Amino acid sequence: MGAQAALSPDQILRDLANLWVTIGKQGQPETGMGVLRACSLNLIVVADESDDFQALGETVVALMPEHPARAITIRLSAAADAELQGRVFSQCWMPFGQRRQICCEQIEILASGETLEDALSLVAAVAAPDLPLVGWCRSARLVERPDFAKLFQAASRVVVDSARSADARSAVGRLAQLSAEGVPVGDLAWTRLTRWREMLSQSFQNRVRRERLSGTVQVGVVYGGTPAPVTARYMGAWLMESLRAAGVAAVLNLVPDGAAPQDELVRVELTTNRMRTELSYRDHRLTLDGDGIKHCAGLPVATDYSLMREELAIVGRDPVFEHALRAAAAL
Amino acid sequence: MARPHATVDSMAPGNPFDDPLRFERRVPECALVIFGASGDLNRRKLMPALYRLAYDRRLSAGFAVVGVSRTPMSDDQFRDKMRDAVQRFSEDTEFSPEVWDTFARDLYYAPGDIGDDAAYQRLGAKLADIETTRHTGGNVLFYLSTQPSQYAPAVHGLGGAQLGQGTGWRRLVVEKPFGHDLASARTLSDRLHEVFQEADVYRIDHYLGKETVQNILAFRFGNGIFEPLWNRRYVNHVQITAAESIGVEGRGAYYQESGALADMIQNHLLQVMATIAMEPSAGFHANAVRDERSKLLRSIRRMNREEILANTALGQYGPGRTGGSAVPGFRQEAGVDPHSKTETYAAATFFIDNWRWAGVPFYLRSGKRLPKRVTEIAIQFNPAPLAIFNGNAEGTAPNLLIVRIQPEEGISLKFLSKRPGSGMELRPVSMDFSYGSSFGERSPSAYETLLLDAIIGDATLYTRQDMVEASWAVVEPIQNAWRESRPDLPDYAAFSWGPQASDEMLARRGHVWRRP
Numbered sequence: 001m002g003a004q005a006a007l008s009p010d011q012i013l014r015d016l017a018n019l020w021v022t023i024g025k026q027g028q029p030e031t032g033m034g035v036l037r038a039c040s041l042n043l044i045v046v047a048d049e050s051d052d053f054q055a056l057g058e059t060v061v062a063l064m065p066e067h068p069a070r071a072i073t074i075r076l077s078a079a080a081d082a083e084l085q086g087r088v089f090s091q092c093w094m095p096f097g098q099r100r101q102i103c104c105e106q107i108e109i110l111a112s113g114e115t116l117e118d119a120l121s122l123v124a125a126v127a128a129p130d131l132p133l134v135g136w137c138r139s140a141r142l143v144e145r146p147d148f149a150k151l152f153q154a155a156s157r158v159v160v161d162s163a164r165s166a167d168a169r170s171a172v173g174r175l176a177q178l179s180a181e182g183v184p185v186g187d188l189a190w191t192r193l194t195r196w197r198e199m200l201s202q203s204f205q206n207r208v209r210r211e212r213l214s215g216t217v218q219v220g221v222v223y224g225g226t227p228a229p230v231t232a233r234y235m236g237a238w239l240m241e242s243l244r245a246a247g248v249a250a251v252l253n254l255v256p257d258g259a260a261p262q263d264e265l266v267r268v269e270l271t272t273n274r275m276r277t278e279l280s281y282r283d284h285r286l287t288l289d290g291d292g293i294k295h296c297a298g299l300p301v302a303t304d305y306s307l308m309r310e311e312l313a314i315v316g317r318d319p320v321f322e323h324a325l326r327a328a329a330a331l
Numbered sequence: 332m333a334r335p336h337a338t339v340d341s342m343a344p345g346n347p348f349d350d351p352l353r354f355e356r357r358v359p360e361c362a363l364v365i366f367g368a369s370g371d372l373n374r375r376k377l378m379p380a381l382y383r384l385a386y387d388r389r390l391s392a393g394f395a396v397v398g399v400s401r402t403p404m405s406d407d408q409f410r411d412k413m414r415d416a417v418q419r420f421s422e423d424t425e426f427s428p429e430v431w432d433t434f435a436r437d438l439y440y441a442p443g444d445i446g447d448d449a450a451y452q453r454l455g456a457k458l459a460d461i462e463t464t465r466h467t468g469g470n471v472l473f474y475l476s477t478q479p480s481q482y483a484p485a486v487h488g489l490g491g492a493q494l495g496q497g498t499g500w501r502r503l504v505v506e507k508p509f510g511h512d513l514a515s516a517r518t519l520s521d522r523l524h525e526v527f528q529e530a531d532v533y534r535i536d537h538y539l540g541k542e543t544v545q546n547i548l549a550f551r552f553g554n555g556i557f558e559p560l561w562n563r564r565y566v567n568h569v570q571i572t573a574a575e576s577i578g579v580e581g582r583g584a585y586y587q588e589s590g591a592l593a594d595m596i597q598n599h600l601l602q603v604m605a606t607i608a609m610e611p612s613a614g615f616h617a618n619a620v621r622d623e624r625s626k627l628l629r630s631i632r633r634m635n636r637e638e639i640l641a642n643t644a645l646g647q648y649g650p651g652r653t654g655g656s657a658v659p660g661f662r663q664e665a666g667v668d669p670h671s672k673t674e675t676y677a678a679a680t681f682f683i684d685n686w687r688w689a690g691v692p693f694y695l696r697s698g699k700r701l702p703k704r705v706t707e708i709a710i711q712f713n714p715a716p717l718a719i720f721n722g723n724a725e726g727t728a729p730n731l732l733i734v735r736i737q738p739e740e741g742i743s744l745k746f747l748s749k750r751p752g753s754g755m756e757l758r759p760v761s762m763d764f765s766y767g768s769s770f771g772e773r774s775p776s777a778y779e780t781l782l783l784d785a786i787i788g789d790a791t792l793y794t795r796q797d798m799v800e801a802s803w804a805v806v807e808p809i810q811n812a813w814r815e816s817r818p819d820l821p822d823y824a825a826f827s828w829g830p831q832a833s834d835e836m837l838a839r840r841g842h843v844w845r846r847p
Contacts, residue, residue, distance in 0.1 A: 036765065040770065068770075194350075194353050194354070197348065197350060197353075197354075198350075198353070198354045198355070200348055201346060201348035201349055201350065201354060202357055204346050204347070204348055205346055205357060210345065210346065210347070213347070239348075242347040242348050243347060245347060246345070246347035248347070295392075297392075310353065314352055314353070318352060318353075319352075320350045320352065320353075
């Protein structure tokens with residue numbers, strides 16, 4: 001379903017209203033129950049035209065059942081003079097075991113670098129009121145723009161993926177700068193570490209093991225290729241920050257492993273006089289080894305869907321990430 | 332994603348690597364021993380809930396289930412039976428053979444009679460074996476899904492075989508009813524405490540595990556705008572309804588010993604009332620929340636015999652018709668005494684003697700064979716102090732806040748609005764929040780929530796002994812008064828909204844029951 005719309009906020013909102021009237025009429029004869037309009041946030045996706053829009057569309061659709069949103073996708077054309085264009089359409093699904101369809105609305109806008117500001121001001125007008133506005137910026141070049149903070153000033157959160165950047169160090173530095181300016185950033189490179197961090201954290205649920213984190217902890221983070229990828233920087237920074245906050249002295253060693261694939265996080269080691277814990281990755285498995293405990297868990301390849309699903313569950317600030325980001329930029 | 336968790340008393344604080352915003356609540360390894368494993372509750376509720384937790388990968392790798400009941404069965408036969416149950420009773424979860432096969436590997440069965448000491452020795456040996464092979468860490472959660480008369484013998488058997496203690500934690504989940512009056516509730520508690528400490532006893536009230544009931548706390552204490560209105564100054568009265576359209580459905584023999592008052596009001600509805608009316612707790616900690624619930628239950632005014640007769644109503648359904656077919660009355664149901672005087676409908680007016688609620692009636696009702704299945708809380712606010720829009724009766728309709736617990740979970744606010752057109756004609760309108768429209772994800776069932784909480788050691792949604800005793804202290808005088816003075820039964824037709832006495836109970840204060 002879709003309709004070309006002149007790009008004024010009023011026209012888009014009118015098209016959305018008409019869309020729901022149409023959906024409502026279609027839904028009733030099928031189930032006799034109409035449809036349920038679902039919306040708990042605004043998701044603004046900005047992507048370069050070179051991005052895979054089919055895959056992106058599928059990701060957005062997959063996110064809807066858990067995070068129903070008014071999704072607004074801005075496609076950034078490389079042509080400087082591309083006119084703003086737009087259309088509205090809906091995504092509906094039938095939850096398992098239920099008889100009523102749930103529908104979310106989507107708005108797609110084509111813009112150029114020059115008209116992006118207009119597009120984002122349009123977004124501010126058509127976003128569902130009083131609901132969080134989460135930006136997902138998939139364009140690395142856009143993050144570098146000096147007016148990035150202004151572009152997303154209405155957002156309660158802006159998610160980027162610094163792993164898309166060629167220069168990890170500067171990407172982390174840029175995010176730290178934005179964070180310091182008050183932009184509530186999130187980074188999918190950080191999200192990729194959740195399973196690692198969680199497994200390591202679980203191994204220290206045990207009080208006895210925590211007590212062995214005394215003296216000076218040698219923190220080793222081993223990665224493939226050079227320079228250190230964003231994930232290695234984040235991991236090292238997070239460990240150091242966590243230990244510092246707990247009053248434990250620590251020394252960080254970022255160690256390249258020439259045999260490992262480029263940019264892959266290979267291993268994390270925590271060593272003191274009284275214990276050694278190692279968390280390593282191989283063949284889609286994480287293995288924790290320490291103090292006689294050996295535990296394995298699958299680590300499937302993270303997809304945009306799985307990463308954004310986690311990010312969208314966080315509507316406010318993420319203090320653990322913000323501390324790690326600040327520390328990573330200082331490495 | 333993780334839900335904000337209550338502080339878990341048994342969890343060591345201070346993990347420097349914790350990130351509660353992102354990490355799932357850690358589910359420890361454990362063995363779950365279900366007594367009454369071939370019974371209805373296990374087949375209909377527990378096993379589908381466990382399967383769903385496995386489906387969502389919420390269970391630890393070191394997890395095992397041991398079913399215990401008298402029926403002789405092998406592990407494989409038990410697995411087949413549980414597979415059938417999951418396929419039949421999982422309401423909103425697709426059946427995945429792969430997930431089932433992985434889950435079923437950790438299902439075991441230990442046949443035995445609850446009164447047989449040797450059965451506990453065999454269970455102990457099985458648990459020791461599972462601890463080694465499945466790495467359950469010596470943690471065991473015992474779940475009593477048996478007849479209530481079996482609770483004390485089962486716990487006695489566990490104690491005799493030294494299964495109440497071990498290398499890991501040991502916890503006990505008990506299903507309602509927790510006694511049939513105050514004295515029996517205390518006796519049962521004493522028997523449980525011979526083996527388990529109170530902190531390790533988890534009395535399950537599945538209403539508290541429902542998402543909407545939990546949401547009452549979020550609604551009240553997470554928002555700033557409602558709590559200032561949440562008192563005697565603005566609230567006129569509260570109605571709590573738990574209606575079922577079904578009859579006793581094969582539970583006639585059990586039900587006629589219990590009745591609607593003990594089966595629903597003593598536990599579920601009083602707990603819901605406590606959640607609606609309690610004071611804010613100092614934090615979202617298990618004991619802090621339960622302290623406030625307990626305090627509220629202890630504040631409910633106990634009635635003397637005359638007050639009970641004026642403020643309660645009971646009923647029993649007679650035959651009726653639905654959809655063109657006849658349905659039997661309660662006394663014609665299988666297993667029910669044809670002269671039974673058990674109530675299938677109970678209603679009561681309660682008052683809370685504290686500063687917040689003094690003088691505000693809380694009307695509770697529950698019944699079987701009512702027109703529809705609905706559970707909801709309706710908070711009726713006082714009318715505007717001056718009715719300046721005269722005209723018709725609807726122009727003075729009260730504001731209502733309705734919390735729908737089932738079905739179609741959500742919250743509605745009814746208020747007056749001007750009807751379009753000339754003149755100032757007011758009509759009641761509804762502002763609705765539906766769970767489905769804001770949270771597309773599926774809500775976990777009450778048993779999923781509560782089982783996981785018990786494994787984690789979070790007792791926030793479980794009932795404590797002092798709460799049980801406070802409820803019985805309120806309900807027992809009603810039981811006694813009703814025993815001495817029963818109306819002629821049956822007194823309401825199936826699929827009507829209950830006996831006339833219930834309507835009269837509200838009419839005495841100028842109120843009427845809402846039609847949900």
